[in-house]
Amino acid sequence: MIGANLPDIDVLSYFGGPLADLEWRRGWTHGVLALVILPVLLAGVLLLVAKIRIGSWRSVPPAVKPRQLLLLSSVAVLSHPLLDTLNTYGVRWLMPFSGRWFYGDVLFIVDPWLWLILGGGLAWTWIRRMREKGQATAPVSWALGLALAYIAAMAISSLVARRLVAREIRARYGGAVLATMAGPLPLTPVSRNFVVEQENHYRVGAFHWLRRPHVTEVVSYPRRSPAEHPAYSSADSILAFRRFMGWARFPTLSLEQTGPGEYLVHVVDLRYARAPGTGFGALTIPVRFPIYGSME
Numbered sequence: 389m390i391g392a393n394l395p396d397i398d399v400l401s402y403f404g405g406p407l408a409d410l411e412w413r414r415g416w417t418h419g420v421l422a423l424v425i426l427p428v429l430l431a432g433v434l435l436l437v438a439k440i441r442i443g444s445w446r447s448v449p450p451a452v453k454p455r456q457l458l459l460l461s462s463v464a465v466l467s468h469p470l471l472d473t474l475n476t477y478g479v480r481w482l483m484p485f486s487g488r489w490f491y492g493d494v495l496f497i498v499d500p501w502l503w504l505i506l507g508g509g510l511a512w513t514w515i516r517r518m519r520e521k522g523q524a525t526a527p528v529s530w531a532l533g534l535a536l537a538y539i540a541a542m543a544i545s546s547l548v549a550r551r552l553v554a555r556e557i558r559a560r561y562g563g564a565v566l567a568t569m570a571g572p573l574p575l576t577p578v579s580r581n582f583v584v585e586q587e588n589h590y591r592v593g594a595f596h597w598l599r600r601p602h603v604t605e606v607v608s609y610p611r612r613s614p615a616e617h618p619a620y621s622s623a624d625s626i627l628a629f630r631r632f633m634g635w636a637r638f639p640t641l642s643l644e645q646t647g648p649g650e651y652l653v654h655v656v657d658l659r660y661a662r663a664p665g666t667g668f669g670a671l672t673i674p675v676r677f678p679i680y681g682s683m684e
Contacts, residue, residue: 391430391464395422395472406628407671410635418469419483427461434461474539476571476659478637489637493550494543496574505535542577546570549595549602553582556603557591569638570595571659583638583658585611590638592658609640609658619643622675623653632657632671650676 394417401412416422431454438452439445448454473479478491495502509531516527549570558565567585578598584591593606620641623629633639636657642664644652653673656662660669 389464391427391461392467394426394430394465395468407631407635411631414469414472414478415480415483415487418472418479419481419485421484423462423466423469426465427458430461430465431458474543476569476637487634491569491637492543493546493569493571494539496572498574499572500574501577502535502538505531505538509534542572545577545597546572546580549580549582549597552602553584553595556601557584557586557606560603560606561586561589561591563587567638569659585638587611590640590658592662607662609656610642611640617643618677619651619653619675622651622677623655623673626673626675629653629655629671629673646674650674 396417398413398415398417399409401408404412417426434457435448435452435454438448442449469479469481473481473490474492474494475497476491476493477497478489480487481490482488509528512527512531550568553570554565554568563586565584565586569583570580571582573579573581578596580595582591582593582595582603588611590609590611591606592609594604595602596604620643624633632655636655638658639655640658642654642656644654646652651674652664653675654664655671655673656664657669661667664670664672
């Protein structure tokens, strides 16, 4: 249990200033280097605790097998970024050597069906043990198998949905599709939200397995370059803006003039938000500089 949660020590980044969590979360402590170091540290600490408990620095209790402890620690730590990769937030597996994000788009970040399957298996196992006064493990094994089957089905669903979305968007709007996300919803495995990146636009909408066409509610958002207006360059000098842009997967930017030489730079990551000021996934940066002229 400790190993499965150990990579989340990066929650300390919340104390690192504005949006430091977006810069550090699911990075160093989830990357390949951490996957080597953290299991060794965990196994070492547990061995130390075992030695302290028996009051001997030269031996460990017979039940403690260092190699098995290291193997179990490695599996536990590895399980964390593997499960994190299944959602739309992503993981930077190659940290600290590369900041590239990897996204599974398979499960909602808190999937109620997965919790129901695994929780049901634990509850069933506990009931059987109480009734039979034994060490029943079959229900939890069945639950784990069912959970893996559910994850596999959702992974296939995500892959096929991305292809269908890209095909229908090309047929409807033309142009090349640069990237596609078909993100899961919390309660409806047969529907997904999607974002399609094209040369000049993002296309955002809903995907439904049980409808034809599968793609509905499509809204287009512009892709903007920071070079289009000096306000964007001013925002880029602000740490919080750079941190957000380094984390954002599908960022769309807009500009609002509030006075002579005063602007609000809005940036929205279309994975999680659709308009400025809507909470998580949206950021507004006020900038001010000598009068440039009109927004155009």
